[in-house]
Amino acid sequence: MSPSILTPRRALVRARWGVFGTFAGVGFLSAIWLVNIPDIQERTGTSHAVLGGLILLLGLGALVSMQFTGLLIRRIGSRASCSLGLGLLVITVNLPGMATDAVSLGIALFIFGLGHGITDVAMNQHAVVVEREYGRPIMSAFHAFYSLGGALGAVAAAAGQSTGLDLAWILFIACLVGAAAAASSVPALLSRATERRLETGTSPVSLAEHASPVRDTSGRNRRRIVALAVMAFLILLSEGAANDWSALQTVEHLNEPEAAAALAYGAFAGAMTVGRLLADRASNALGPVRVVRYGSIMAGAGMLAVVVSTFYPLSIIGWTLFGLGLSGIIPQVYTAAGAAGRSDSGKTLARVVSCGYVGLLAGPAIIGWLGGMVGLTLAFILPLLFCGFGVLLAKAVAPGKDDGVADHLRSIPASSSDR
Known part of the structure; x- marks a missing residue:
């Protein structure tokens, strides 16, 4: 095989591992902050209510930066945008530990959120390009590495806390680890x-040799992007609700101790990670529409079990099914969003990611508000209903004729109902 063919293949494999490292690095830095929230709260003297409002500033910072990241990607590319976002994350992960009051903590979280927003869009955009040229689904594995990075960050933070290491040192070491991950990825x-060149389908080294030029012309394509944005919002709202309220729902509904209730979240989070590691194989074999449709059905069945269960093991099974079902949906949505707006995929993906991020932030608040009125268990009927939208909107992730994705992705067998 000639070097002219080997080089692009090796570059693509190298880029794939670079995206893995980027996702893992962001997950690691996110977990370091999350695990140290109690210590940061104590140092700054903020109440739960005030801290909840300050955490929203992190989300606001991410949403603000997401709005211009699409333009940034168009100007400097997703690699440079990833570098900028990761650099900002690495530096600003130290800021919450330096905060002395609510005001300084709010400023620190807003700046930290800016880095999150840039990196989230840029790394997903690069993942879309790499997956397209690979000619087979690999997006879910990237998101699995985010979860794995988060698990490593949680373990590292817990180890530092158990040894009595000062918060400033924990965050500084995390900064060094994040910098090393960025430098290698x-x-x-x-x-x-x-x-x-790959985005326009004109590269002589593209592995998707039969990609079609894109024609973002139809209202049908705009409706498809709206459907993807709605799906991202609803699915990530459901995921955010499970992240924050699964353990407390188990305590409230089943009268289980906190240690047992923690397994509810553990079952959900573990199932999300395992599901993302397996979802690419499922998408390759069944097609993205079926992954979204059957995943939504599985998640709905799991949430139904949680809502009606009075038996702890059944509830754990429900949370596991909910995590497995949701795990493969968002990667399919992001892949489809990047393909649907290929003439300006960074901007399109930024819009869809932004909608998803709003859902992730809104989920805990909405479920908490409903839970205060009707109880957490009844409040979780809302994510159950949202799973139905995953079934109804699943066709939006089907590769379109104008996507420019590899022919392989369009050749995956699907029933007539999936088209």
């Missing part, structure tokens, strides 16, 4: 020139 990503 970002250079492996595709260059801006290569990414642009």
Whole structure:
């Protein structure tokens, strides 16, 4: 095989591992902050209510930066955007530990959120390009590495806390680890020139040789993007609700001790990670529409079990099914969003990711508000209903004729109902 063929293949494999490292690095830095929230709250003297409002500033910062990241990607490429976002995350992960009051903590979280927003859009955009050129589904594995990075961050933070290490040192060490991850991952990503050639389907080194030029012309395509944005909002709202309220729902509904209730969240989070590691194989074999449709049905069945269960093991099974069902949906949505807006995929993906992020932030608040009125168990009927939208909108993730995705992705067998 000639070097002219080997080089792009090796570059693509290298870029894939660079994206893995980027997702893992962001997950690691996110977990370091989350696990140290109690210590940061004590140091700044903030109440639960005030802290909840300050955490929303992190989300606001992410949403603000997401709005211009699409333009940033168009100007400098997703690799440089990833580098900028990761650099900001690495530096600002120290800021919450330096905060002395609510005001300084709010400023720190807003700046930290800016880095999150840039990196979230840029790394997903690069993942879309790499997956498209691979010619087979690999997006779910990228999201699984985010979960794995988060698990490593939680373990590292817990180890530092158990040894009595000061918060400032924990965050500084995390900063060094994040910097090392960025330094090893970002250079492996595709260059801006290569990414642009692949985006337009004109690259002589593209592995998707039969990609079609994109025609973002129809109202049908705009409706598809809206459907993807709605799905991202509803599914991530459901995921955010489970992240924050699964353990407390188990205590409230089943009168289980906190240690047993923690397994409810553990079952959900573990199932999400395992599901993301397996979802690419499922998408390759069944197609993205079926992954979304059957995943939504599985998640709905799991949430139904949680709502009606009076038996602890059944509730754990319900949370596991809910996590497995949701795990593969968002990667399919992001892949489809990047393909649907290929003429300006960074901007399109930023819009869909932004909608998903709003859902992730809104989920805990909405379920908490409903839970205060009708109880958490009845409040979880809302995510159950949202799973139905996953079934109804599943066709939006089907590769379209104008997507420019590899022919392989369109050749995956699907029933007539999936088209």
